[in-house]
Structures are given as structure tokens and as C-alpha cells.
């Protein structure tokens with residue numbers, strides 16, 4: 001119970017993949033010398049491999065906690081923030097002070113202007129590792145420490161249909177529905193014949209019952225988004241995600257009050273300070289926080305704030321090896337306003353070989369990891385993918 005943090009180790013990982021996330025590269029789109037591409041559909045940078053940053057916290061009694069920072073691009077940046085700035089302020093402290101530590105690490109950077117982005121990604125993985133350590137020291141799962149279980153399994157929506165044509169993608173969607181899943185999300189950025197043709201093809205294959213969500217990838221002006229969502233609603237669109245630019249608060253509010261379809265926002269935000277003005281302006285019906293940006297402490301505070309605005313939670317699932325995924329499930333399992341968790345099958349199914357955990361996704365639901373702490377630890381094998389700093 002009196003264990004303190006004695007060491008923190010960092011593992012930036014790069015795992016090769018045969019095909020980049022979101023599917024094959026567009027013609028003439030070649031990775032640069034660092035292995036990054038920009039998807040023309042949403043002007044956003046992606047790697048051609050999987051990357052993440054793992055955090056290992058060691059306590060004075062030898063107990064180990066694991067966390068995972070958002071590291072999709074340049075995981076070396078959050079690593080440097082941790083090494084050069086944050087870790088010395090955590091060594092010697094009690095993991096039971098995890099929420100106090102989260103606040104201290106946020107406070108010490110805020111008037112330097114670092115209250116978002118990579119600075120918060122660095123805190124997120126460290127916070128997760130401290131919660132994992134705390135659970136192990138107390139011999140309890142993290143969800144128990146968060147106030148108790150509401151959901152023994154977590155309903156999911158299937159995210160991503162990696163086919164080359166809309167017909168192939170619709171057939172993939174039908175396959176998931178046939179395997180007991182009840183909700184699908186398609187991505188505007190790869191809907192090469194447009195979102196209306198995409199949803200029409202999927203709806204015609206899956207029939208009237210399954211929920212269909214659309215990730216609009218921040219592509220549109222508010223007026224364009226309103227017109228598009230109205231057309232998609234003819235095919236019973238369940239949720240429109242990220243219709244306009246992340247920083248366009250007025251546009252977000254305009255879309256939300258102009259359409260009769262749920263709006264989901266938030267995968268790119270880190271703290272309650274980014275969510276609060278959007279909740280006040282009724283910019284969304286559903287929040288989509290990403291654990292690897294927020295940590296457990298930040299994630300829970302964001303979700304509780306959303307609850308006060310009667311807003312539902314559909315957690316985002318990024319590229320990770322599964323530690324952040326496990327943490328996201330632990331918090332989601334305790335939330336009154338939880339609706340569905342994103343299931344990134346092209347990431348989760350591939351990378352679960354790299355973690356020791358009972359966590360799985362079948363028949364439309366994630367199972368909670370068993371065991372104390374987060375119930376998810378990296379294998380020795382995955383640590384061999386550490387990025388060479390030369």
C-alpha cells in the first residue's frame with residue numbers, strides 16, 4: 001500500500017503492416033522518408049505502419065503498471081516530453097495519488113501554452129500506467145476503483161470496411177452483421193463514389209435494422225455538412241461523426257441544430273476544457289473521447305461532464321496495441337451514459353497477439369479484461385519493435 005514509483009521506462013514502437021490504415025494508398029501518394037503520408041480526402045497525416053508509445057511504471061515493491069500514449073505519428077515527441085519534463089516530477093510519489101499527479105502535470109505546463117496536443121498525450125499514458133499499478137497494488141480491477149460496474153460487456157460498432165469498391169465494402173459490412181454485430185461505421189475519406197452512394201450500397205446489403213454511422217472526417221463547411229447529412233438520413237443514418245473542422249465551434253453548433261441526426265465529436269480533444277464550450281453550445285449529441293489522448297483521469301472527467309449535459313459516450317479507438325483499449329473499456333464499463341464502443345477490427349484483431357489479456361470482441365460486444373489493474377500487458381515480442389533512435 002505504501003509503494004512509491006521508483007522507475008519509469010518508455011517504449012516507442014513501430015510495427016510494420018502490409019497495407020496502411022484506411023486502406024491502399026491513392027495513386028501517386030508515396031510515403032516520405034519518415035514513412036508518413038497525407039490522405040488527400042481529409043488532409044491528415046498517417047503512418048504506413050502502426051506506431052504507439054508504451055509507458056512502464058515500476059513501484060518500490062517491484063509491481064509494474066503499463067500505459068499507452070497516443071503515438072500514431074511521431075511517438076518520439078511524447079517520449080521526449082516525459083523524459084525531459086514529466087518523469088522527474090513523478091518518481092518517488094504514490095500511485096494512489098494518480099489524480100493529483102494528473103492535475104500537477106497538467107498545471108506545470110499550462111502557462112507555457114502546453115495544455116493540449118503531445119503534452120497531454122504524454123500525461124495520458126503515464127496516468128493509465130499509474131491506474132494499472134494502483135489496481136495491482138490493491139488487487140482490484142481498475143473499473144472497481146472507478147466506482148463499480150454498470151456494463152459487464154460493451155456493445156460495439158464495427159469501424160472500417162477495408163474494401164476496394166463500395167460493393168466490396170458493403171459486402172464486408174453484411175459479413176459483420178451476419179456474425180452478430182448490429183452497427184457499422186463507414187469512412188467518408190475512402191468513399192470514392194461519395195457518401196450517399198456508399199450508405200445506399202451498405203443499407204441495401206444489410207437491410208433496415210443495423211445502425212449505420214458515417215465518419216465525415218472534418219471535411220465540410222457547416223452548410224455542406226447539413227445538406228449532406230440530410231441526404232444520408234434518407235438511408236436512416238444513425239450518427240454523423242466529425243462533419244466540420246475541429247476548431248470550428250460555431251460550425252459544429254450550426255450543424256447540430258440544423259439536422260435530425262445524432263452528431264458525434266471529440267476524438268481529437270484531450271481535456272474537459274475542450275469539451276465544455278462544445279457541450280454548452282450543444283455541438284454534439286455523442287462524445288467520442290480517445291483514451292490515448294486523455295488518460296483514465298481525463299477520460300472519466302470528460303464523460304462525467306458530458307453526463308451533466310445528457311450527452312452519450314461512444315469512445316474512440318485509435319491505433320494501439322491494446323493497453324489503451326483495455327483502459328477505455330474499464331472506464332466505459334462504469335459509465336451511466338455509455339452507448340457503444342468503437343471496434344477498430346483491423347487494428348485490434350491484428351495487435352491482440354501482442355498483449356496478454358482475456359479482452360476480446362465477439363458477437364457485437366467487447367468483453368472486459370479479467371484480472372487486477374487493467375488486465376492487459378505487452379508481450380516481450382512486441383517490445384522488440386522499439387524504434388531505433390539512430
Ligand code: MG
Pocket residue numbers: 215241242267
Ligand atoms: Mg473518426
